[in-house]
Amino acid sequence: MPADSRPYQLTAPRSVLGGAFVYDETLTGPVPESAEEDFAAFGITNPTPVRILYKSSSSASRQTVQLTGAWGTISDPEQVIDRHFAKIAQNSAAEPNGSTKLVGTLQTMHPSGLGDAMMKCQNIRTGANQYIITTPICVWADHYTYGEVLVLDPGALRNGGLGVSFGENADTAARIRNDARVPR
Structure with missing residues (x-):
């Protein structure tokens, strides 16, 4: 268990990153019915x-940030992250003409403010x-919370389709973790 053994939960605050991003009810859909089962398969009790x-x-800015x-x-925590990325790869392989694919290599990241969590x-x-x-997808896990953060920037279409950098997305994910993770 971590040095800070207090249990934590993950919330969905109305704004994150000091108010730079606010809840968008038009884009936020319901949690998929299979989510609990998927998270349990990743190793979350x-x-x-x-x-x-x-x-x-x-x-x-037309940027959006998704927290799942x-x-x-x-x-x-590391096993949960690895299983998550393996599931994305498995889903992509099952749909050869699908619109979502992992590219490049999985990288461990250490952004400022990550604390006792692991991030890839x-x-x-x-x-x-x-x-x-x-664009990068960053996933953190600690002994109580797990989060996937994806920053989407429609302006990336003007830049040859490249979104934010690994470092920027990892930093955003760590900061959102700190905004959304609260003691139980």
């Missing part, structure tokens, strides 16, 4: 799923035809 999408509070995760008990990121390519975006 008694998972409580969380899913929320945020939009930039600045009218000059769960809280419960996690005995092996990998690029994900999504879209179709001329609307393909490649």
Whole structure:
């Protein structure tokens, strides 16, 4: 167990990153019915799923941030992350013409403020035809919370489809973890 043995839960705050991103009810859909089962298969005991999408509070930016995760008990945070990425790869392989694929290699990240959590990121390519975006997906896990953060920037289409950098997405994920993770 971690040095800080207090249990934590994952919440869905109305805003994150000091108000830079705010809850977007038009983009946030329900948590999929299979979420608890999926999180349990990753290695989270008694998972409580969380899913929320945020939009930039600045009218000059069209960026969105997606937080998908769960809280419960996690005995092996790294294993949970690895199983998550393996599931994405498995789903991509099952749909050879699918619109979402992992590309590049999985990288362990150590952004400031991550605390006792483990984080890994990998690029994900999504879209179709001329609307393909490649951006990192970052996943953290500690002994109580798990979160996947994806920053989508429609402006990336003007930059050859490349979204935010690994470092920027990892930093955003660590900061969102700190905003959304609270003691039980």
